[in-house]
Amino acid sequence: MSAIEITKEFLEELVDLIQEQNQEELIPILEKFYPADIAELFDDIELEEALYIASLLEPQKKVDVLTELESDTKLQFLSGYTNDEIANDFFAYIDSDDAADILNSMDTTQGKEILRTLEDKEHSKNIASLLKFADNVAGGLMAKELIKVKLHWTVKQCTDEIRLQAEDVSKIYTVYVVDDYDELVGWVSLKTILLAKEKMTVDEIYNDNIIYEYTYTSGEEVAATIQKY
The missing domain is CATH 1.25.60.10 (MgtE N-terminal domain-like)
Structure with a gap:
């Protein structure tokens, strides 16, 4: 009191x-x-x-x-x-x-x-x-279930991991690449992984050109970015 x-x-x-x-x-x-x-x-x-x-x-x-x-x-x-x-x-x-x-x-x-x-x-x-995102901004539009692999892994390790993670993902087109600190460093298409030799490593085939938007970017701006790239 x-x-x-x-x-x-x-x-x-x-x-x-x-x-x-x-x-x-x-x-x-x-x-x-x-x-x-x-x-x-x-x-x-x-x-x-x-x-x-x-x-x-x-x-x-x-x-x-x-x-x-x-x-x-x-x-x-x-x-x-x-x-x-x-x-x-x-x-x-x-x-x-x-x-x-x-x-x-x-x-x-x-x-x-x-x-x-x-x-x-x-x-x-x-x-x-901890933020909640509206349906019409990037954070609300993005998929919450993504597949990620380590930069130093072999293609064989990647395919094994994809099989494990695929149970929680309905569609797989892109696999995200992270470093040892779990920071995003790039991406690689599923097709590229499947066509690569098993002994090759991710850092030999991944793409480090990351196109991103902030989670609060409007849906219209996200669509424009997608159309551009």
Whole structure:
């Protein structure tokens, strides 16, 4: 529970202090509140007033307040910040699943820019892996079941592995090639594998020209890329 009862009179006094930008009195008051209490306050004050309160909080407490807000209020609150601030002042310090939940409610272009801006690239990657994709963007259009082989494998190893993975894939045209760190390095057509000698290795027959689109690219743009290549 908060150390101060949130009444109508208290809210009026708080708003007066905000409008006066009276940090000397506001900061001791806010220190007595838990993040959940401050989040509750945000439901009853204007965005500019909420942003001013947030500017007076310790960085971690500001992040904790964000996680306590209702979904709609989160978006309204974050609208007062730049993409860089959202990425590195908030998302850098919250769990990947919480960040993904917020991004799923945002405009996809803004969400993509926030992930690009996030300095912690591993955290950005983790968030991206949890996102839901609309049916009309690349992430929603792409097949989730893909066959992959290692760059150093022989053709014989590839065909054995394809047989194992084929049970989970309805159609096979392209096989994706990864390195020892499981990073995509290229692709090879199934026909090329079947025509190659068994002792040949993947790095002798694969294609390293990777044509890609971001997961949030629109279906129309994906179609244009496919038509081009």
